[in-house]
Amino acid sequence: MNADPMPGLTMTNGRDLWRQFCRAPVAMAATMIIVLIVVGAVFAPWIAPQNPFDPAALDLSNALIPPAWMSGGDHHFLLGTDDQGRDVLSALLYGTRVSLAVGIGAVVFAAVLGIASGLLAGWRGGIVETLVMRLADVQLTIPAILIALMIDALARATLSPGRHEEVALGVLIFAIGIADWPQYARTMRTGTAVQKTLGYVRAARIIGVKPITIVLRHILPNVLTSVTVLATLGLALAIISEATLSFLGVGMPPTTPSLGTLIRVGQNFLFSGEWWIVAFPSLVLVIMALAVNLLGDWLRDALDPRLV
Amino acid sequence: MTRFLAQRLLQAAAVMVLAALIAFLLFNYVGDPVSNMVGQETSLADRLALRERLGLNDPWLWQFAHFVGHAVRGDFGISYRLQRPVSDLLAERLPATAELVAASALFAIFTGVPLGIFAAVRRRSPVAHVLSTLSLVGVSLPTFVIGMGLIYLFAVTLGWLPSFGRGEVVKVGWWTTGLLTAGGLKSLVLPALTLGLFQMTFIQRLVRAEMLEVLQADYIKTARAMGLRGRTIIFKYALRNAALPVITIIGLKLGELIAFSIVTETVFQWPGMGLLFIQAVSFADIPIMAAYLLLVGFVFVAINLVVDVLYLAMDPRLRAGAIP
Numbered sequence: 001m002n003a004d005p006m007p008g009l010t011m012t013n014g015r016d017l018w019r020q021f022c023r024a025p026v027a028m029a030a031t032m033i034i035v036l037i038v039v040g041a042v043f044a045p046w047i048a049p050q051n052p053f054d055p056a057a058l059d060l061s062n063a064l065i066p067p068a069w070m071s072g073g074d075h076h077f078l079l080g081t082d083d084q085g086r087d088v089l090s091a092l093l094y095g096t097r098v099s100l101a102v103g104i105g106a107v108v109f110a111a112v113l114g115i116a117s118g119l120l121a122g123w124r125g126g127i128v129e130t131l132v133m134r135l136a137d138v139q140l141t142i143p144a145i146l147i148a149l150m151i152d153a154l155a156r157a158t159l160s161p162g163r164h165e166e167v168a169l170g171v172l173i174f175a176i177g178i179a180d181w182p183q184y185a186r187t188m189r190t191g192t193a194v195q196k197t198l199g200y201v202r203a204a205r206i207i208g209v210k211p212i213t214i215v216l217r218h219i220l221p222n223v224l225t226s227v228t229v230l231a232t233l234g235l236a237l238a239i240i241s242e243a244t245l246s247f248l249g250v251g252m253p254p255t256t257p258s259l260g261t262l263i264r265v266g267q268n269f270l271f272s273g274e275w276w277i278v279a280f281p282s283l284v285l286v287i288m289a290l291a292v293n294l295l296g297d298w299l300r301d302a303l304d305p306r307l308v
Numbered sequence: 309m310t311r312f313l314a315q316r317l318l319q320a321a322a323v324m325v326l327a328a329l330i331a332f333l334l335f336n337y338v339g340d341p342v343s344n345m346v347g348q349e350t351s352l353a354d355r356l357a358l359r360e361r362l363g364l365n366d367p368w369l370w371q372f373a374h375f376v377g378h379a380v381r382g383d384f385g386i387s388y389r390l391q392r393p394v395s396d397l398l399a400e401r402l403p404a405t406a407e408l409v410a411a412s413a414l415f416a417i418f419t420g421v422p423l424g425i426f427a428a429v430r431r432r433s434p435v436a437h438v439l440s441t442l443s444l445v446g447v448s449l450p451t452f453v454i455g456m457g458l459i460y461l462f463a464v465t466l467g468w469l470p471s472f473g474r475g476e477v478v479k480v481g482w483w484t485t486g487l488l489t490a491g492g493l494k495s496l497v498l499p500a501l502t503l504g505l506f507q508m509t510f511i512q513r514l515v516r517a518e519m520l521e522v523l524q525a526d527y528i529k530t531a532r533a534m535g536l537r538g539r540t541i542i543f544k545y546a547l548r549n550a551a552l553p554v555i556t557i558i559g560l561k562l563g564e565l566i567a568f569s570i571v572t573e574t575v576f577q578w579p580g581m582g583l584l585f586i587q588a589v590s591f592a593d594i595p596i597m598a599a600y601l602l603l604v605g606f607v608f609v610a611i612n613l614v615v616d617v618l619y620l621a622m623d624p625r626l627r628a629g630a631i632p
Contacts, residue, residue: 138323141560141612142605146567150601153585154334157592240450247452248574248586263452267575270460271471282453290448297444 020302027298033291037284041097048090049076053255058085067276080276082266088280091262096284098258102172102251103239107231109177110238114184115227119215121185122192133189136182144179145241151175152250165253172251176241183230191223225303232296236289243285259285316616320609327605331598332375335385336364384599389591394599398581403484404474405580408572409565411496412504416565417558420508424515428523429542431516439512446509451568455502455575462498470495472577503572507561514557518550525549552622559615563608 021027040047050057062085065074079088121132139147155171156164164171195201196219204214245251246260254261259281266278350358359365363374378384384394427436463471475495477484486492522528523546531541570582577583581600588596 134319138319138326141319141323141563142608143564143567145564146604149567149570150330153589153597157589157594157597236448240448243450244452244571247450248571250586250589263456267456270456271464275460278456282456286449286453289450290445293444293448 017302024298024302026294030291030294030298033287034295037096037288037291038100040093041100044090044093044097048087048093049078050087050090052086052090052094060085064274066274079280080274082274082277083269088276091257092259092280092284095257095259095262095281096288098169098252098256099239099242099260099285099288102169102176102242102258103235105169105173106176106180106238106242107235109173110180110234111184111227111231113177114181115188115220117181118185118188119192119220122189123196123211123215123219125193129189132185136185139182144176144237145244147179148172148175148241148245149248149250151178152245156250161253165255168252168256172242172245175245176238179241180234180238183234184227187226187230188223191226192219195219195222229296229300229303232292232299236292236296239285239292240289312620313616316613320613323609324605327602328376328379329372331379331602332372334594334601335375335598336368336371379599379602384602385595387588387593387596389588389593394595397584397596398599398603399482400484401579401581401584404486404578405566405569405573405582407486407496408499408503408578408580409562409569411500412507412565412569413562415500415504416507416511416561420511421515421554423508424512425519425542425547427512427516428519431520440516443509443513446506449506451502451506451571452575454505455498455572458498458502459575469498471498474579499572499576499578502575503565503568506568507565510561511554511558515550515554518554519546522546522550552619555622556615556619559611559618562611566604566607 045051052058062074062077062081063083065077065081066072067078067080067088070080077087077089079092081087082091117132117136121129152171152175155167155175159167192215201214201218204218205211209218242251242258243260243263246258247264249264252258252261254265257265262281263278263285266281269275269277363371366374382395384398386392387394387397390397423439427439430436459471462469470491473495474486475491475493476489477486477492478488479485480488486496528541528546531545569580570586572578573580573582574586581603584596585600587593588600
């Protein structure tokens with residue numbers, strides 16, 4: 001019998017992890033940045049100097065003001081304004097909110113779908129396992145971004161513009177989530193198949209615990225560690241995917257822009273010298289993705305040095 | 309081995325049928341093909357006649373077979389917006405995408421592999437630390453942000469390189485190439501860097517990880533103990549064994565280059581198939597979307613098959629029948 005609960009996975013308890021965390025300055029810095037961004041996004045309506053999507057709050061005479069520290073800057077508009085007199089900082093805060101919402105939504109969707117199918121495949125084995133894992137194999141041969149792009153492109157091409165604006169957020173979460181489920185399913189299946197053979201599962205079966213209870217109450221918590229790493233790194237990927245799709249014009253519409261939409265709209269100003277309209281959204285996007293990646297990288301090393 | 313190949317062929321066929329089915333559904337059921345072909349004043353009777361003539365009243369399986377038959381012969385219908393055969397449009401755009409993808413792939417491989425080897429062999433050197441930090445930054449940089457940054461630096465600020473288009477192109481048969489003119493080559497630099505940078509960081513990380521693992525193997529220690537030269541050990545013994553998974557994954561990453569060429573072509577207004585596709589999306593030009601989907605699906609399937617066969621050819625253990 002295999003004594004190692006999961007090959008290559010060193011079980012770490014919460015207190016060990018916390019102690020390791022306190023000794024990792026990079027991970028702490030990354031977490032601080034993430035917390036800062038999340039707080040800014042969640043409380044955007046209260047923090048932002050103006051509501052950037054309320055036409056009544058915009059004044060065209062404030063258009064194209066550079067950041068406050070440059071000559072011609074205005075301290076009311078810390079990061080400058082765009083061509084419609086919209087405060088860039090406010091647009092950023094609201095945009096980050098949308099980007100995070102799609103990113104987290106997509107990761108949760110992908111994880112739930114992947115975990116459920118992985119558990120099912122690992123527990124039942126046989127034909128169910130073959131079907132689920134073959135489907136995952138086939139999907140993995142196509143780049144995730146292309147699958148998400150196709151789904152979004154279809155939605156964009158078939159729905160009327162008004163209807164598309166209403167459902168864009170949901171479509172994005174679905175598209176990115178669907179594109180990412182196979183990874184979770186693979187990890188879960190391997191974990192579940194190993195756990196199934198262990199003593200505690202057999203004991204639970206013998207005393208007549210219902211299978212669904214065994215899977216959800218006993219196996220799931222034991223295989224969830226590896227999914228944590230996948231989900232963290234997946235969040236960075238989902239945020240970047242969302243930005244890419246919105247940049248291509250198949251993601252969030254300009255009426256509720258994400259960071260990607262802001263960059264798409266602002267890219268034309270790159271040539272006319274108003275760099276701040278596009279530079280700040282890009283900077284926030286990269287910092288956010290980098291912080292999440294750094295945290296995920298650290299988490300992977302801390303939980304399981306061999307998981308690639 | 310035969311079973312392995314048969315399985316892969318079956319998988320490839322499954323992907324192609326799925327792609328064809330989606331393309332077909334798009335083509336026939338999204339919007340009304342008839343109203344896309346006729347004018348406002350066409351009478352209902354004429355429309356019904358056209359429906360009948362186009363075979364839109366046939367059983368759907370028959371229509372699907374018909375669609376596949378046409379697609380196999382390169383007939384994807386006529387673009388709604390441009391009013392030209394889709395196959396002509398794709399053929400025109402193919403060279404631009406092919407040259408962009410090839411240039412990025414070469415750049416990614418010829419910088420990523422040496423950097424990865426270096427980072428593994430001298431893994432305690434400060435340069436290796438900088439490399440591993442940079443590669444994490446690399447995977448966090450979205451392609452379009454890299455592209456815009458390069459445009460701002462090299463095109464807007466310094467004015468060294470063009471920021472859009474292919475520059476001057478030369479016709480060689482039906483193929484248009486930008487590789488033979490100075491302007492064409494200059495235009496290629498920024499898009500190829502943009503598209504290749506992400507894969508370069510990825511390849512560097514992968515080569516480093518594989519090399520580190522191989523360098524710890526017993527046979528490398530033996531070679532060291534025997535006093536073989538460092539270079540012989542690294543290139544002749546270590547790299548060969550590390551190369552196997554690297555080649556497989558690089559092959560698969562070629563598909564990702566094609567996917568992200570859509571993004572790069574949009575940033576640089578590069579007149580390739582990706583740009584054609586994205587423009588088709590905003591005009592709901594279904595025939596182009598369907599054709600692109602099929603073509604890309606076919607390229608992926610082909611790449612995957614080639615990689616599988618290469619894997620078989622390179623790993624003697626697989627040929628002996630020990631299939632993982």
